[in-house]
């Protein structure tokens with residue numbers, strides 16, 4: 110069964126936006142181990158509103174300074190030339206995601222953001238993307254830099270690729286290893302070979 114669709118994380122996978130989550134947490138006064146979005150959601154409404162504003166300010170700056178990682182434009186063109194569907198799945202807001210994609214002339218369909226429902230690592234958004242495409246999760250690949258990307262892909266039943274070139278932490282303590290590790294989109298030959306191989310072998314789910 111060939112691979113038919115690729116789902117990309119945005120920040121630190123396709124683009125360097127230098128979002129500083131530790132700084133955000135300090136500005137928000139957040140402690141504890143809950144991830145940012147989940148921690149804000151637990152706050153009383155007034156505190157949450159203040160934190161959403163802080164997050165929005167950081168995300169806006171990130172959208173304005175975001176640059177493509179090396180090789181991303183060519184990789185996306187190669188994916189398009191091979192007839193692969195391409196989606197973005199991000200915990201970022203829709204406004205700042207669309208702003209980033211428009212400024213960098215990137216085209217994905219669909220683009221799923223945090224307003225669209227349960228965020229990664231929940232697998233629901235991946236199932237939604239697969240349903241929109243009409244593909245099985247096992248025909249798709251989730252590529253991202255963080256454990257939530259890998260965990261979401263594994264829970265949804267896609268193949269998974271960990272991108273390590275963004276320099277961010279790749280804390281995979283809480284999930285199984287990804288199917289493939291990609292250091293740079295500028296050197297995609299092995300990734301393409303792997304995608305062709307798993308497509309030919311028809312291995313279902315995460316390999």
Ligand SMILES: [Mg+2]
Nearest residue numbers: 118120121254
């Ligand atoms: Mg990311």
